Amino acid sequence: MATRTVIRAPEELCIYSNLTRTETLNFLNKIDSKLLILQELIIVDLSSVKLATAAASLLLFAVINRAQLLLEDTNIVRFRLPNKTVNSEGHRYIVKTGLSRALQSGTISKLEELKNDEQYFQSSAEPNIHLFSTIEMLQSKANLNDEQLLLLSSGISEAMLNVSHHAYEHTDFASHVKTIGKRWWQCAWFDHLTDSTVFIIYDLGVGIFKSFTNFQKPTSPIYELEVMRTAFTLGKTRFGTPERGKGSEDIKAPIHSMYAKRERLLVYSGRAEYTFTSDSEVAQTDYNPEFIPGTLVQWELSPIREKSDD
Known part of the structure; x- marks a missing residue:
């Protein structure tokens, strides 16, 4: 043995x-x-x-x-x-x-x-298929209204599509993609105690910095954080075309909305950490000495509930 x-x-x-x-x-x-x-x-x-x-x-x-x-x-x-x-x-x-x-x-x-079996932990390489089962699973427990559901599903959809469009677009990942596809791993659940929905998606691809800078290497912590902030700015896109660059707004949209009372977006990629909450108008970026391969995106949303007529 x-x-x-x-x-x-x-x-x-x-x-x-x-x-x-x-x-x-x-x-x-x-x-x-x-x-x-x-x-x-x-x-x-x-x-x-x-x-x-x-x-x-x-x-x-x-x-x-x-x-x-x-x-x-x-x-x-x-x-x-x-x-x-x-x-x-x-x-x-x-x-x-x-x-x-x-x-x-x-x-x-x-x-x-x-x-x-609607387990918390799942994995897929098919965004167009897996989005619907994920939203259906969350909605069956979270019971969001139409506007809340649209915001959350748009954010999740964009995160899944980002994996498909950007995460593995390098020759280093050719055999990876051929064997297991442009795969991500996710964790999603509804917390009854806090009345909040949590969704986390993670890929093991090139990361935001390399994707956004056409596979450059960070020259300084400040530059890496600057790229992270830029990646989540309206109209900014690695393709450099004005019709693109709206995806980051879909990812951020659930945070400052009238449909949720407490929200938090957290992103880890490389050594950069990005946090955007409902308590602040400006996102916070931090540099961590440890390197996290790929990209992790996490939402925590506590929806405003409509009062019952009873």
């Missing part, structure tokens, strides 16, 4: 915090290197995880699922999961959310089952 390398997860999987981002990304990079570069058999030990936030969980799903699909081998990775009795917090984050099931969905047919 072949020996497997054990990769132990940190107790907190989180990229939102400066305190946990480095350790989380190092863990993910180690998995990616072992699977895709060294092509070693591994065991990912999640048994001691106490916290796994949504974005970090999605990155873990993406890194592992990409390797499973590209190598066409679900046996390359096995998992040690948190025991419900010994580690109830970890069990809640890893097992109850459906993350453990997603991590073991290493074939197209199993990914299709995630969609059919």
